[in-house]
Amino acid sequence: MSSFLHQRPIQNPFSNAYPVSPRSSSTSQRPISIFSPTGLIILLSLMVILGVFVPWSGMPVATFSNSKKASSSLSKWRDYTLAEAASFVAKNATLIVCAVSQPYLPFLNNWLISITRQKHQEKVLVIAEDYATLYKVNEKWPGHAVLVPPAIDSQTAHKFGSQGFFNFTSRRPQHLLKILELGYNVMYNDVDMVWLRDPFPYLEGNHDVYFTDDMAAVKALNHSHDLPPPGKKGRTYICSCMIFLRPKDGAKLVMKKWIEELQAQPWSKAKKANDQPAFNWALNKTAGLVDLYLLPQAAFPTGGLYFKNQTWVQQTKGMHVIIHNNYIIGFEKKIKRFQDYGLWLVDDHALDSPLGRL
Numbered sequence: 146m147s148s149f150l151h152q153r154p155i156q157n158p159f160s161n162a163y164p165v166s167p168r169s170s171s172t173s174q175r176p177i178s179i180f181s182p183t184g185l186i187i188l189l190s191l192m193v194i195l196g197v198f199v200p201w202s203g204m205p206v207a208t209f210s211n212s213k214k215a216s217s218s219l220s221k222w223r224d225y226t227l228a229e230a231a232s233f234v235a236k237n238a239t240l241i242v243c244a245v246s247q248p249y250l251p252f253l254n255n256w257l258i259s260i261t262r263q264k265h266q267e268k269v270l271v272i273a274e275d276y277a278t279l280y281k282v283n284e285k286w287p288g289h290a291v292l293v294p295p296a297i298d299s300q301t302a303h304k305f306g307s308q309g310f311f312n313f314t315s316r317r318p319q320h321l322l323k324i325l326e327l328g329y330n331v332m333y334n335d336v337d338m339v340w341l342r343d344p345f346p347y348l349e350g351n352h353d354v355y356f357t358d359d360m361a362a363v364k365a366l367n368h369s370h371d372l373p374p375p376g377k378k379g380r381t382y383i384c385s386c387m388i389f390l391r392p393k394d395g396a397k398l399v400m401k402k403w404i405e406e407l408q409a410q411p412w413s414k415a416k417k418a419n420d421q422p423a424f425n426w427a428l429n430k431t432a433g434l435v436d437l438y439l440l441p442q443a444a445f446p447t448g449g450l451y452f453k454n455q456t457w458v459q460q461t462k463g464m465h466v467i468i469h470n471n472y473i474i475g476f477e478k479k480i481k482r483f484q485d486y487g488l489w490l491v492d493d494h495a496l497d498s499p500l501g502r503l
C-alpha cells in the first residue's frame with residue numbers, strides 16, 4: 146500500500162488557483178472617515194460610552210470591530226499571549242484548538258459552523274500561523290485567535306513540504322503542551338473535519354490521551370480501546386488530526402515525546418514528512434506509562450473509510466460523530482468531496498459561523 150495513504154495528506158494550497166475567499170469582507174465594510182462630521186460624532190459617542198461604561202479591565206475584546214478604528218486596535222492582538230487567550234476562551238477548563246494559515250480559512254469556517262451546531266464554538270481557540278489569520282479571526286470574533294511567534298512567513302508557506310514548513314507545523318505539540326501546562330483539557334482538530342454530533346460524550350473515563358485510528362480497515366463495533374498493534378512500518382497509524390488531552394502527566398509526557406521524535410526524525414526530502422509518524426512513535430514509546438484511549442471507529446472514521454465504503458457508511462448510519470476529509474490530495478478536491486457529501490457548509494450556512502461570511 147502506498148505510504149501516503151497512512152499519513153495525513155496535507156497539501157499545498159498554493160498549488161491551486163483556488164481563491165481563498167471569493168467574497169472578501171473588505172468590500173462589504175463601508176469605512177466612515179473619522180474626519181467627517183458623522184465620523185466625529187460616532188467617535189465622540191464611542192469615547193463617552195467607553196469612558197463611562199467600560200472601565201479598562203484588560204478584557205481581550207475588540208470593541209470596534211466594524212469600524213475603521215478596528216485596524217489600529219487590531220495590532221494589539223500581536224501581544225495577546227496563549228495564556229491570555231486560553232483563559233479568555235476556555236469553558237469548563239476545556240479548549241478546542243486548531244492551527245491554521247490563511248489559505249485554510251474556508252475550511253476553518255466550515256469546521257466552525259459544524260461545531261456551532263453542537264454548541265461548542267465558545268471553546269474554540271484558533272492558533273493562527275500568520276498575522277492575516279490572527280487579525281481576520283479576531284476582527285470577526287474578538288479574542289478567539291492567538292499567534293505564538295514567530296509567524297510563518299509567506300516565503301516559507303509557499304514552500305509546502307519544505308523543511309521550513311515542516312519545522313513550522315511541528316510546533317503543534319509544543320502549543321498543546323503549553324495549554325496542558327496551563328491546566329486545560331484540550332481537543333485538537335485539523336480543520337478539514339466536520340462535526341456531525343457532539344464528540345464530548347465519547348471522551349469516556351479519565352484517560353490521559355484520546356485519539357482515532359487512521360486505518361481504513363473495518364473493525365468490529367466493539368473493538369478494543371487500547372492502542373492498536375503496529376502496522377507494516379512497525380508503528381501504528383493513529384491520526385494526529387483529532388486528539389483530546391487531559392492536563393495530566395501522561396498527556397504531557399506524550400507531547401514531550403512527540404516533540405523529541407520530531408527532532409530525532411527530522412524532515413527529509415525523500416520522506417516529505419508530516420507530524421503524524423512522530424506522534425505514533427511517541428505513543429509507541431510511552432505506551433506503558435500513559436493511559437491511552439482509542440475512540441470508536443464508527444464514530445470517528447478516517448476519510449479512507451467514510452468516503453470510500455458506502456456499505457460501511459450504511460451499516461453504521463447514525464453513529465458518525467466527526468468526519469475527516471483525508472485520504473485525498475488537493476485543496477479543490479477536498480472542497481469538491483465535501484460538497485458532494487453535503488458537508489461543505491460555508492456557501493449556505495456562513496451566517497451560522499461566529500466568523501460570518503469570510
Ligand SMILES: *[C@@H]1O[C@H](CO)[C@@H](O)[C@H](O)[C@H]1NC(C)=O
Nearest residue numbers: 236237238239330345348391
Ligand atoms: C465539565 O468537565 C467535566 C470533566 O471534564 C465533565 O464531566 C462535565 O460534563 C463538563 N461540564 C460541562 C457543563 O460541560
Ligand SMILES: *[C@@H]1O[C@H](CO)[C@@H](O)[C@H](O)[C@H]1NC(C)=O
Nearest residue numbers: 307308309310311312408411
Ligand atoms: C528546521 O529545524 C532544523 C532542526 O531544528 C534546523 O536545523 C533547520 O535549520 C530548520 N530549517 C528551517 C528552514 O527552518
Ligand SMILES: *[C@@H]1O[C@H](CO)[C@@H](O)[C@H](O)[C@H]1NC(C)=O
Nearest residue numbers: 364365366367368369370371
Ligand atoms: C466483541 O464481540 C464479539 C462477539 O459478540 C466477542 O467475541 C468479542 O470478544 C468482543 N470483543 C471485544 C473487544 O469486546
Ligand SMILES: *[C@@H]1O[C@H](CO)[C@@H](O)[C@H](O)[C@H]1NC(C)=O
Nearest residue numbers: 372374375378379380429432
Ligand atoms: C512499539 O514498536 C515496536 C517496533 O515496531 C513494536 O515491536 C512494539 O510492539 C510497539 N509497542 C507498542 C506498545 O505498540
Ligand SMILES: *[C@@H]1O[C@H](CO)[C@@H](O)[C@H](O)[C@H]1NC(C)=O
Nearest residue numbers: 361362363454455456457460
Ligand atoms: C466495506 O464495508 C463492509 C461492511 O462493513 C466490509 O464488509 C468490507 O470489507 C468493506 N470493504 C473494504 C474494501 O474494506
